[in-house]
Structures are given as C-alpha cells and as structure tokens.
Amino acid sequence: MNRRLTNKIATTVFVSCAVIMTATLVYLLGYILTNGLSEVDMDFLTSDSSSAMAGGGIKNQLWNSFYILIVTLLLSAPLGVLGGIYLAEYARPGKLTNVIRTSVEVLSSLPSIVVGMFGLLIFVQYMGLGYSIIAGALALTVFNLPIIVRVTEDSIRSVPVKQKNASLALGITHWHTVKTVLVPAAFPGILTGILLSAGRIFGEAAALLFTAGLSTNRLQFDTWNPFDNNSPLNPFRSAETLSVHIWKVNSQGIMPDVDEIAAGSAAVLIIFVLIFNVTARVVGNIIFNKITGSK
Amino acid sequence: MPKLDKRTINEQEYDKPNMKKRESKEIRTESSEFNTTETLMNLKNLSVYYADNQAVKNIDMPIEKNKVTAFIGPSGCGKSTLLRTINRMNDQISVARYEGEINYDGLNILRKEVDVVTLRKEIGMVFQEPNPFPKPIKQNITHALKFMKKPKNEIEEIVESSLKQAALWEETKDRLNNSALSLSGGQQQRLCIARALALKPKVLLLDEPTSALDPISSAKVEDLIMELKKHYTIAVVTHNMEQAARISDNTAFMYNGDLIEFGETSRLFTNPREKRTEDYISGKFS
Numbered sequence: 001m002n003r004r005l006t007n008k009i010a011t012t013v014f015v016s017c018a019v020i021m022t023a024t025l026v027y028l029l030g031y032i033l034t035n036g037l038s039e040v041d042m043d044f045l046t047s048d049s050s051s052a053m054a055g056g057g058i059k060n061q062l063w064n065s066f067y068i069l070i071v072t073l074l075l076s077a078p079l080g081v082l083g084g085i086y087l088a089e090y091a092r093p094g095k096l097t098n099v100i101r102t103s104v105e106v107l108s109s110l111p112s113i114v115v116g117m118f119g120l121l122i123f124v125q126y127m128g129l130g131y132s133i134i135a136g137a138l139a140l141t142v143f144n145l146p147i148i149v150r151v152t153e154d155s156i157r158s159v160p161v162k163q164k165n166a167s168l169a170l171g172i173t174h175w176h177t178v179k180t181v182l183v184p185a186a187f188p189g190i191l192t193g194i195l196l197s198a199g200r201i202f203g204e205a206a207a208l209l210f211t212a213g214l215s216t217n218r219l220q221f222d223t224w225n226p227f228d229n230n231s232p233l234n235p236f237r238s239a240e241t242l243s244v245h246i247w248k249v250n251s252q253g254i255m256p257d258v259d260e261i262a263a264g265s266a267a268v269l270i271i272f273v274l275i276f277n278v279t280a281r282v283v284g285n286i287i288f289n290k291i292t293g294s295k
Numbered sequence: 296m297p298k299l300d301k302r303t304i305n306e307q308e309y310d311k312p313n314m315k316k317r318e319s320k321e322i323r324t325e326s327s328e329f330n331t332t333e334t335l336m337n338l339k340n341l342s343v344y345y346a347d348n349q350a351v352k353n354i355d356m357p358i359e360k361n362k363v364t365a366f367i368g369p370s371g372c373g374k375s376t377l378l379r380t381i382n383r384m385n386d387q388i389s390v391a392r393y394e395g396e397i398n399y400d401g402l403n404i405l406r407k408e409v410d411v412v413t414l415r416k417e418i419g420m421v422f423q424e425p426n427p428f429p430k431p432i433k434q435n436i437t438h439a440l441k442f443m444k445k446p447k448n449e450i451e452e453i454v455e456s457s458l459k460q461a462a463l464w465e466e467t468k469d470r471l472n473n474s475a476l477s478l479s480g481g482q483q484q485r486l487c488i489a490r491a492l493a494l495k496p497k498v499l500l501l502d503e504p505t506s507a508l509d510p511i512s513s514a515k516v517e518d519l520i521m522e523l524k525k526h527y528t529i530a531v532v533t534h535n536m537e538q539a540a541r542i543s544d545n546t547a548f549m550y551n552g553d554l555i556e557f558g559e560t561s562r563l564f565t566n567p568r569e570k571r572t573e574d575y576i577s578g579k580f581s
Contacts, residue, residue: 093389160426162424162426163426163428163429165387165422166422166426166427166428166487166490167428168387168415169415170416170419170439170442170490170491170494171412171413171414171416171443171494172438172442173412173442176442180438180442181428181438185429291429291430
C-alpha cells in the first residue's frame with residue numbers, strides 16, 4: 001500500500017512538472033502571438049523602419065537577422081563540426097584534451113553581453129572591422145562554435161560503438177569509418193543541433209549591440225554589389241537585427257507606436273525561432289530515415 | 296607447413312610491415328586441402344594487458360588451417376580479448392598492449408608497423424551482437440568493397456556470392472534495398488558474416504556469434520560455420536559448450552587468462568587431461 005502510494009505521488013509530481021512547463025510555454029507563446037500578430041501584416045514586414053513617425057516596418061532588421069545568421073553559420077558550422085569530430089574520435093584522453101573540452105564549455109557559458117564587449121574590443125576596434133555584420137557574426141561565432149562542437153561530439157559518441165567496430169573490422173581506415181559510418185549516423189543529431197543553435201543566434205541581442213551596431217543604412221534591395229554601402233549584401237556595414245530592434249524601440253524609441261512595433265517584432269522573432277525548431281525535428285527525421293533506408 | 300617456411304627464411308620479407316606487398320605473391324591453398332593439418336597461425340608466449348591487468352597470460356597455441364578452433368571458458372577468462380587480439384581490434388583500447396607474438400604467414404602481426412587495415416581484410420571478424428550498418432542490406436556488403444575501390448560489376452557479383460555463401464541470398468534477394476535493420480536477429484548475424492566474407496578473408500573470428508540469437512537462428516549460423524570451414528579458418532569464442540563440441544575441431548579452454556588445455560575437441564570433451572577442464576565441461580563451475 002505504502003509503495004503504491006509513493007509510486008502515485010512520484011507520478012503526480014512528474015506529471016505536474018510537465019504540465020507547469022508546458023503551460024508556461026503555451027501561455028508565453030499565446031501572449032506574444034495574440035498581442036503581436038495583429039500588428040504583423042505584409043506592410044509591416046516589407047517597409048523600412050521609421051525613427052519618429054508611426055507605421056514603421058522591420059524589413060531591414062529581418063533581412064539583417066537572416067544575413068548575420070547565415071554568416072555566423074558559415075563561420076561556425078564547419079569549424080564546430082570538425083572540432084566535434086576531433087574531440088569525439090581523435091583527441092587522446094589526457095590533459096590537453098581536458099583543457100580543450102573545458103575551454104569549449106566555458107566559452108559556451110560566457111554571458112553574451114561579455115562576448116559583445118569582447119567583440120567590441122577585438123573585432124570592432126582592434127581588427128578595425130567597425131560596427132558590422134562580419135564583426136557581429138564573429139562575436140556570435142564565439143558562443144555558437146562551442147555549441148556546435150558539443151552537439152557534434154555528443155552525436156558522434158552516441159553512435160553505437162558496435163557500428164564503428166563493424167567498420168574497422170572490415171579493414172576500413174579510421175577516417176573512412178568516420179566519414180561513412182559515424183558522421184552519417186550522427187548527422188541528424190548534428191543538423192538538429194545546428195538548427196537549434198540557429199534559433200539562438202537569431203534571437204541574440206546583447207552580443208550584437210556592440211558589434212553589429214544599432215543602425216542600418218538605407219538598404220537598396222536592387223544593389224547587390226557587396227561593396228556598395230547601401231547593398232544588403234555588404235558584410236562591412238552596420239546592421240541592426242530584429243532582436244536588437246526590439247531592445248532599441250523599447251528603450252529609446254520615440255515613435256508613437258513603440259508598443260505595437262515591439263509586439264509585432266517579437267511575434268515575428270518567435271515565429272522564426274519556432275520554424276527553426278520544427279524544421280530541425282522534421283529534417284532530422286527525414287534524413288535519418290533516408291540514411292537508414294527505413295521508411 | 297612448407298610455404299610458411301620458405302617465407303620465414305627470407306628475413307627481409309619478415310621485416311616488411313606492409314602486408315599489401317606480399318599479396319601479389321599470395322599463396323592461397325586450395326580448399327581441397329582442408330583435411331590436412333596445417334598451422335595457419337601460431338600464438339607464441341602471447342600476453343595481453345589492459346593497463347596493469349594481464350588479461351591473457353603467456354599463451355602458446357596453434358590455429359590450424361581450415362579448422363574450427365573454439366575458445367571456451369568462464370566469463371572474463373580472456374577468450375574474447377584473445378580473439379580481438381588476432382585482428383588487432385584491441386588497438387582501439389588505448390590502455391591495451393601486447394607481449395609475445397602471433398605469427399601468421401611468416402609475420403608477427405602484433406608488430407607496430409603491421410598495417411591493421413590490410414590485416415583486418417584477411418582476418419575478418421563477426422561480433423557477439425549482430426551489428427549491421429543501419430543502411431540497406433546491399434550497402435552493408437558494398438560498404439567495404441567501395442572503400443577498396445572494386446569495380447562496379449565485380450561488386451554486384453560479390454554481393455550475390457557472399458550472400459549465397461552466408462545462406463542469406465534466398466531470403467534477401469528481392470529486398471536488397473530494404474534496411475538491414477528490417478531483418479531478424481539471425482538474418483542480421485548472417486548478413487554480418489556475409490559482409491565479412493565479401494572481403495574474401497582467410498580467417499574468420501567469431502565472438503560468441505550466436506549468444507544473442509534464438510535457437511533456430513543459432514542452428515542456422517552453426518550450420519553455416521560448418522559449411523564455411525571448408526574454405527576458411529575459423530576461430531570462435533563461445534559460452535555454449537554443446538556448441539563448441541558440435542562445431543569445432545580443436546578447443547582451447549581458458550581460465551583466468553591462462554590456457555589450461557588445448558587439443559582436439561573430441562578428445563578434450565571426452566577425456567580432458569586437466570582437472571579444471573573436466574570440472575568446467577561437466578558444469579561444476581561456469
């Protein structure tokens with residue numbers, strides 16, 4: 001009787017934890033979306049922001065967010081995946097490896113505002129990049145890289161060792177085994193990790209305040225020469241992203257519709273982060289099924 | 296063992312770490328010779344350590360060509376370690392080290408310079424748990440062949456012949472592109488054997504190949520082993536003494552890392568010389 005009661009209590013505790021968690025998420029999402037979505041329309045998404053008048057949009061900010069995201073992933077994904085493979089497969093257990101692993105962990109837990117300050121010092125000033133997309137992407141790489149390293153290492157380690165043995169026992173070299181057995185099996189996990197980290201980069205504000213800047217040139221979406229100052233593709237121009245925009249209008253906006261803009265931007269931000277998360281799952285599953293040949 | 300002698304005389308050959316070089320002059324004895332007793336491999340004073348723990352202790356024994364050699368003994372006696380030493384899979388474990396020699400084809404395969412990749416092509420291994428790649432059946436076999444850059448038409452032939460050899464062709468020929476994971480445990484294990492056979496090895500190491508299988512699947516794998524010994528030299532680790540008695544020609548009984556007794560299976564099981572062997576095979580301890 002007693003044991004049965006304990007069992008019941010344990011079940012109740014776990015279920016209520018899950019309920020609290022889900023309820024918080026649903027409430028948050030519901031609140032942001034119901035408040036924000038009414039402000040979001042095509043015009044909001046495709047018009048320039050205004051600094052004093054009502055009715056500004058978020059076109060440039062949205063573009064900047066994606067651009068910085070892509071540049072960050074281009075910098076951090078290849079490096080991170082290779083680093084993860086190194087740690088999982090090549091690093092011999094020892095002091096050096098421990099130092100590397102600890103550094104990676106510390107790097108990923110640095111407060112993003114500190115990474116922003118670091119970026120300001122190193123990328124913006126010392127390297128002379130100025131407030132720019134590239135400086136912002138480099139700062140984001142600083143804490144995105146460790147996440148990708150970690151995800152890759154974990155995914156590769158979670159491939160059953162019997163798979164690796166099977167390949168090695170067939171007279172296949174370590175590198176070829178990594179390439180054709182371990183990485184493919186770990187790929188869904190790695191991809192999911194990268195897409196999830198993409199959600200984090202997309203929503204990051206603090207690290208970008210001091211690196212990508214708070215303003216955007218008047219972008220001309222017909223000028224695709226990346227060296228033109230008004231070109232959306234120019235990586236050396238300053239770029240205010242969506243989340244920085246939310247922070248900026250909230251703290252220093254003087255337009256009359258500050259609340260509406262912030263709410264609308266937040267809704268758009270959340271929707272994209274949700275899209276990244278859902279895509280991560282769906283694509284991961286599809287690729288897993290494809291690789292394993294199961295349907 | 297005339298051919299081996301010739302090789303051992305040639306000291307330079309002895310020193311060649313790269314086994315590929317020798318492949319051109321490869322001597323593949325015909326399968327019709329399987330009745331004669333010929334030593335393919337010689338374990339000389341072999342010890343294996345994991346850090347300071349000696350898992351295999353100074354073992355001397357031959358592995359005879361085209362025979363099935365069974366390794367029996369209680370859990371932890373070092374039989375799997377010994378088996379995994381023969382194709383250097385223990386190299387994976389950073390604290391593992393070897394002493395002594397395993398002479399195979401005139402070469403001590405424990406030497407550092409031996410190319411383990413080439414070695415493992417000649418000495419195939421099948422593990423306790425079926426471990427097919429989570430890929431289509433066919434790709435499980437072509438995986439290694441593609442790595443070796445075999446021509447396409449040859450690959451097709453090898454897929455069929457190795458599946459036939461593993462008695463799996465009839466069951467799988469219509470669904471070669473289905474996932475290997477859709478096969479039953481016994482079929483998966485035979486696929487793993489087929490995968491090893493596709494490389495045309497000389498030796499097959501089987502590490503408790505049936506312990507994860509049901510009795511019917513086990514019987515099929517046993518039949519397969521009996522069939523395969525006509526062409527291959529087989530070393531099998533087993534927990535199942537009936538199995539050792541049924542399928543092996545020679546048996547090695549190990550205990551605590553020591554080789555207690557080695558001899559013809561029929562003799563060892565009916566008339567063991569050592570007390571401990573007798574106790575073990577009569578089930579007094581396990």
